[in-house]
Amino acid sequence: MRVDRDADVVVVGAGLAGLRCAQALVAAGRDVVVLEAGDAVGGRIRTERVDGFLVDRGFQLLNPAYPAVRRWVDVDALGLQPFGAGVAVRTEAGLTVLGHPAREPRLLPRTVRTVAGRSAEVAALARWAAPLLRPRRGPLSEVVAGRADVDRRTALDRAGVDGLLRRVVDRFFAGVLLEDDGSTADRFALLLTWMFVRGVPALPAGGMQALPEQLAASLGERVRLGQPVRRVTATSVETDDGTWSARQVVVAAGAAQATALVGVPEVATKGVVTTWWAAPGAPDTDLLHVDARRTATGPLVNAAIVSRAAPSYAPPGRHLVQGSALLGAGRNPEEAEMRRHAGDLLGVDPSRWEVVARHEVPDALPVQPVPYRDARPVVVDGVVVCGDHRDTGSIQGALVSGQRAADAVLGAR
Template sequence: MRADVVVVGAGLAGLRCAQVLAAAGRDVVVLEASDGVGGRIRTDRVDGFLVDRGFQLLNPAYPAVRRWVDVDALGLQPFGAGVAARTEDGLDVLGHPLRSPGLLPATLRTAARRPREVAALARWAAPLLRPRPGRELSEVLAQRADVDRRTALDGAGVDGLLRRVVDRFFAGVLLEDDGSTADRFALLLTWMFVRGVPALPRDGMQALPEQLAATLGERVRLGQPVRRITGSSVETDDGTWTADHVVVATGAPEAAGLTGVPVPATKGVVTVWWSAPDAPDTDLLHVDARRTPTGPLVNTAVVSRAAPSYAPPGRHLVQGSALTRDGGDTEEMRRHAGDLLGVDPRGWEVVARHDVPHALPAQLAPFSSARPVRHGDLVVCGDHRDTGSIQGALVSGQRAADDVLAVGR
């Protein structure tokens, strides 16, 4: 079996890479080990519910999404542009004043009691607040000290409730609660949250990779695990493919095993989905901003309030997510979710539980937004070669395709 290019892995990076190569006239085949495209972006249908494998959201503000995805066709269902923080005194709300004007009174009440904390947070976020005529944000951030998130927030004097909200919010986004992520990456993500409201596609997150795969047709071969790559030969259970170029577009651990390429450490998450007969009327992400959190969750949300297509009529879908080290007890996760939402969760029933040990690559300081994709004769792509995000996966796939086409010239 032969092709011009064999792409190993049908996640976002592999699919984007194959799209570019096919459009350039290359004979490309994509070999995917599992029974569906998407890599870590998969959606299961369980008793009329849609449950993604790990709580994931799509930010339509990502430049790669705007450029290469038909966003309108996904039927995005946005969450509220804000966060609800459970405190010792009740519930404090912080929202984007322009994207969620209904949250403005609650946001002002929260901020008005903490002018010093607001000023400190503004110091930390200064690159996002100042005009940047003729300059990209990445250029501005390059002038900033390349330290971890904790060091940067401490340096700006961010503390109190707002510090706890920022830390707990990022714990769910970055899957770390120790502030070890590069500050530059945290600011880049913050800018994306300012520019767009994260949402869920009508048919689940897997609709995103399925849209990319639809342009490739029979070039995508499912159920084809790759056992070994030797030079230009790719060995599968069904035989060996030979190609002029081989692109490895798997997750970080698999890429390391197939190619020996150095990869960053990964961070894991546990997400439990519950069916609820009723639920609070809120489309906000809820976090525990008490000085001592009372449970393992980094966040919880009534998903069906933001994305009604995720639940059948008459039911609601609630998710709760915890870092892998904390997500052992499903019942404790349910109790904590009810506590954060301010309801009794004893009537909730488990729909699914997903343990995703390699959900995100770590993004440590010093920060690099683009690791090399060329590894000897092989090309390697994935969010572990770029930023740990949907944006990073798509851009990495594009860079891999560009590398193959450049060699072919």
């Protein structure tokens, strides 16, 4: 039976952007309803419980240094479990470590040994990161805006970054940006680097989905699940159950869905495949591991013993290991290949690991190419559109986009 309803604002999509937008509008006194096609909130952020393990849809981390997270999220309530502030690096000579000197003093001796004799490489890396090292008065975004608008590879080449440290930077970013060709805008890479300097990525005790669930909790019954949307206009939303009339419609869907519903120019996305394994034992390390050999010996961009950093992700006496690889453009590595490479990076025999889950996420992140744009228009043909594809491909970008959408609605009123 079709039923017509109305609200001040109908938000289509209950990902981070849609939830933040709805929160801001409710706080301003608007009558808001959020329509979500899926069976849970969070959009691309989802957590499953499998045989006592928590596995996120793709390996994701929350950086509490994001300004939007500090402003709009109750971080303490999430019970964050941080990873080590550094990276373990597999080289031809074995395993070495690079750590944050202030946040991980326990890693300082190993870090000093890694960079010893590499003064030219360190100096080149400092040239690339110069905007982060100089004192400044204004926001970092303003400082970065004065930098040449080139891709990450070009910027590193111009700074002369090479050798082991170049391979570490490239392969670390491959896991963060989901690209290994250096095509991401250098300005965005610098901003993310600053976030890693200021904060240590972590996992909530209840899984990454605890983040959108916290935002949704403040909205209560305004969030309606299982409501796929067929068509939208600036003032109406058509679903299988009927049509919603609104003074304003906000489309807070992914890039492809926003294009289908509103006709905004489609933003390309990057994919990742993550395999999760149960392990009977594991080395005592909470660091992310990357392959910094001149020629990587497998498909993974990173591997980690997740349960060493986040014990809540595994039942007592067992460990959870993840390995992530790029997906798309002919890439979709087999589980056996990923397992072998993960064991190699971690320095263990993976033959007794058992697969807990495998997630292929083709739309994990929107691309962030040059010319760098950190804010696309949020009003398109009268419809307000938000999502990380309208700002930056990150949790920060999704939350800021949702706030920008709410501001657009309130400003129009």
